[in-house]
Amino acid sequence: MPAGRPGPAAQSARRPPPPLPLLLLCVLGAPRAGSGADTAVISPQDPTLLIGSSLQATCSVHGDPPGATAEGLYWTLNGRRLPRELSRVLNASTLALALANLNGSRQQSGDNLVCHARDGSILAGSCLYVGLPPEKPFNISCWSKNMKDLTCRWTPGAQGETFLHTNYSLKYKLRWYGQDNTCEEYHTVGPHSCHIPKDLALFTPYEIWVEATNRLGSARSDVLTLDILDVVTTDPPPDVHVSRVGGLEDQLSVRWVSPPALKDFLFQAKYQIRYRVEDSVDWKVVDDVSNQTSCRLAGLKPGTVYFVQVRCNPFGIYGSKKAGIWSEWSHPTAASTPRSGSLAALLLPCLHLALFFDLLSLCISLVALHRFTLPASLLSPSLNLCLSLSSFLSSASLSLSLTPALSLRLTPPALASLLRPPPFHSHLAQATGIGFLEEMWRRSPFLLLPSISSGAQLGCYAGPWRGPRPRETWREVPEGNAVPPPPPPPPDAGEPPSPARARPLPGAH
């Protein structure tokens, strides 16, 4: 049995045929061209029927001149001739038709049942409306954009397929007073939606429901009660920017601005971020971004393009206890993580990087050439320069081991300070009292020695300067080296301080 109340149209099949339409009376004074002089009328006119029901119809000919008979008449339904056995001649001027188990109407304007003369000319027609009454609409949801309006959406009962034009009307009223109002702007966000643009009250509940009506009856949804403040949404956060975090290959920084439309209202905005790899459809969601306008994404793949979106939930507006409604996602913003193993990804500007390696290379080559005398406290017969680069590419630090006495390790922050112009600090200098590196840095930041080859292993760690400024005697530098001659020793130069045992700075590992 169909749901909803039956409408008056459901009874039309049994009513007596209506009088001839006014237009026919007006236009039938003269014979119609091409159709003979016969006229006819089909009864019932435009009946409405349930799917599966039967129809008994008649075509009555008003012949002029007399003699036009029902013999030779035939029926078509939607252009298809109906089998003869469905028709029978009731009398000389009336042909009857019996249709059973009707299917739903093929078009909304009604199925065309036509009575034809023997020569095929159209004598009369009637449109059949076969369908179902509407079922109760359900799943009404509403939201207010920035507290200025209200948009509601619903689901039609029985998936909306009634085979008849069904009219949906959204109604609303203030809960404790006021009259029923009808929404007027339909289909704003889909076929079953309506938009109320203005004149809405805050801090007082509304009752909202949907009425569905067609020729076979009507149905009404359950009533939804809500306060506008409990269903507020807003625009997506504007100005979303995604950028790299220095040289960190697995991180991106996301920044945005809170939606301007609600900036004057007190609320604790919640934000959500989602991101995906460029050629993937799977989004990852960062859920716990509350009341901030920036966030850092970590654990990303190096050298990869990511798309990022942000949305906002203005919950708690004006003290509302409800969850609020998420905005749409912002337009996707793209950014890429640095490539893995890139020197530029780990170190600051190449200029500083080249400078650092040049310094180190010079140090090593000078030692190797025995052109530079390290203090005895530093050198040992088994001086073994061990440059470790194996962990260089996979870690974010550089470590230089000038075994057995010295080790330097640089983490990126320390390296950043290391690579800046003087003062230059290093454990090497501290441990040995050698101000060489610092001196070289100060005198000649652009050295000509190439950086270490990729096969070398290099590690470097540096920390803040802790000791007094070292004093040292400089030897001649080999010709061709771009290092300038050392300055003359200060007048009060004395014994070099005892080297302290190099030890890694706290947190060096």
Add this chain to the structure above:
Amino acid sequence: MSRREGSLDPQTDSSISSLPHLEAKIHQTHSLARLLTKYAEQLLQEYVQHQGDPFGLPGFSPPRLPVAGLSAPAPGHAGLPAPERLRLDAAALAALPPLLDVVRRRQAELNPRAPRLLRRLEDAARQARALGAAVEAVLAALGAETRGPRPEPAAAAAAAAAAAGVFLAKVLGLRVCGLYRDWVSRTEADLGQLVPGCPA
């Protein structure tokens, strides 16, 4: 003005606008009529699609019901003098808009989910008014008498359409759309005979 079909003789009437201006006006109106003929064909196709078979089937021959206040171009229309033809064109174009409005209102009930059809019907009413006004401007430029405002049969047509059964309303709507196409096409042909160099 010469009575020969398709010719203009500006010497016969000193009140006629200058020839270049007249030719430009005729040319412009002819172009408009040509464009609207295409739109009228599209309207007809859109209309039959939404009424269901047999309306769209080849060989469909509904009763050619007379429409209050408007008839199809007569078979002898082409033999009339140019001003007379244009006067009949203008009169038909003036009668069409209210009929198209009636059809649109009825179709809004029968096919509420056919926005394109409803929009085309609305556009057709406006286009018919525009073309009718342009034709009357040509008549005025020709120095030919234009008839005064005609009473619109909208009230009678609306009442008839409202009372008619659905099938009859569909047939009447088809008739009105057909008349619109016929008269716009007729106007294009009549103006084309006045455009220099345009084949008759």
